[in-house]
Amino acid sequence: MNKNTFIQEARKQQIIEATIITLDDIGYVKASLAQIAKRASISTALISYHFADRQDLIDQSLQALIEQSATFILTKTYAANDPVTQLGNFIEASITYQATHEKEKAALLEIVFNARTTEGVPYYKLPDDDEDPLLKALCNILEDGKKQGKFFVGSVTIMAKVIQGAIGEYMLIGGPISIEAEEYSEEVTKIIWTAMEVEGPKNA
Amino acid sequence: MNKNTFIQEARKQQIIEATIITLDDIGYVKASLAQIAKRASISTALISYHFADRQDLIDQSLQALIEQSATFILTKTYAANDPVTQLGNFIEASITYQATHEKEKAALLEIVFNARTTEGVPYYKLPDDDEDPLLKALCNILEDGKKQGKFFVGSVTIMAKVIQGAIGEYMLIGGPISIEAEEYSEEVTKIIWTAMEVEGPKNA
């Protein structure tokens, strides 16, 4: 039952990886079970054996993608203790993750903008506020900085959205990347700090 | 040939409208010709008569959506002459458009994040810089303000992305809208002006 679960878990992981590759490769619309199976070098029936249905596979892939990116970003974020540095870390890590995880970034986009609940509600319209650990962390950092008198913010919620937007926008720069990740994240950090009138190290 | 074109054009317009409604309704994946035809109360073959293929229909719908929003936003933007007000107008008009054109907003998202070129390149990865009239206008405004010594901007390109990101983020707030359009656009304008050290009327 132990090793058994390991093997099962390994195969599920393999199928999820193939799903991510397929989504990046040909997009959500054409990412059929057949296409995913081909990339995993298995039969389509095996996917059905390990996952309840296509929706289930997509959902588990999404969950894996979210967890992976959140771990990466939050680890780097909380390497510091003060909100000013944390914010800089958060922005930099978010951009870096995208730049170094092309496939995962694309797959995440494909799922979020295509999948819908059984009731037909698109995932991107679901209230992310409660669930999204990244948004939560970002809001906490902003609240902290505000309390400590380091940030001057009107609405924390809206400032968080603006930061998320700036990060998200980098996702959409495709093909031959015209703006380097480092340049972009430094400049965005500078902009956000200025907007909050931070006397930061990069903002002098 | 004159009235003829009118009728043809009217039908095409009707089909494009049905496409937008369908995309908003059930999403790109399920927006088949049959579903679109049903909503237009016509046969599927009639769609094929007026459009080369599904891709063509989607492309023409996208073009219509882009033109409509660009006209709306740019008209309001250039009601003013100075870059500071223009920027405020641009942000406000962009948010307002989304808030008042739910269906069009959703349809645009569905197309941009789903459609791909024949070579398989997703539309959102296409280099928008050259074509997108909104980005072009935004960059011009920022350049103007910079030249006139009213904006302090490091990289105009990146500042434009940040603004676009803040606007785009509002698109993704779905369901029971937690933030009012007016509040959001005013706060964003304030943030961006502060980031560029603008002494604006709303920024005192």
Added chain:
DNA sequence: ATAAAATTTGATTAAGTAATCAAAAAAATG
């Protein structure tokens, strides 16, 4: 009104879809 042209439809086609299932293969168990 009649002929010609444009528009619209219903039926059909060929291809692809997710999911199921009995049977084969592999692995784990005693």
Added chain:
DNA sequence: CATTTTTTTGATTACTTAATCAAATTTTAT
């Protein structure tokens, strides 16, 4: 080594898809 359990497959299922086309309808022109 034999047998039970888990894993995997190939074939089949019922269904949806975009696109085509001859025939019917409507519109336009004469």
